Amino acid sequence: MSEPIKKFLYLNRRAPYGTIYAWESLEVVLIGAAFDQDVSLAFVEDGVYQLTKGQDTAGIGMKNFSPTYAALGDYEVKKIFVEQESMTARGLSLDDLQHLTWEDEDEDYAEKDSIQVVSRAELAALMEDADVVFSF
């Protein structure tokens, strides 16, 4: 008997380094993606920094795991939401973030954008709609 597919939302609220939350979240997402769930990621507050381009961790002696976000498309994670208000408050725009895509095998591997910028109200609705919310 197969379980019904649940909607999982992974909420990322913290800066990428300094705590283990961001990397842990990404690992859980990659592991969870192997189990045919409906997966969405949301980035709010300092979590928006996780997706920024040009991260350099040489000075803090931690592994720069930001290239791994680009593998999310391979793992069929196609819905990545970034909150507009959080970006604005930090002087960031979509151009400061990595360009994340997924490839549509049915359309000859056409690249499609994974990141959608949403308002705080839209994000609240997404959280309401999810069956399970993991907050990191």
Added chain:
Amino acid sequence: MPIEVNGKSFETDEEGYLANINDWEPGVASVMAKEDDLELTDEHWDIINFLREYYEEYQIAPAVRVLTKAVGKKMGKDKGNSKYLYGLFPYGPAKQACRYAGLPKPTGCV
């Protein structure tokens, strides 16, 4: 248990994965394969090298499903399928090939 390659000793974890990815050299793969009674062909090396490139780009070892799809895209559908990959690496294309490639155990691999 460390493995011996060309007189050099390489540290591995309890499951036989190389402790430090940067230590890797092709001889590591050959020695590991010999222990599994496997002769490495060009087809094996294509996958091993592909995995090393994947790790270089994304900093993770891909899950088998992801590997299969990515190989299919790069090398064609006749290679991007489980039958072909399991034929090369009977202990599991991601697990076994990643180990030979000096990568950690794939993320999402139980």
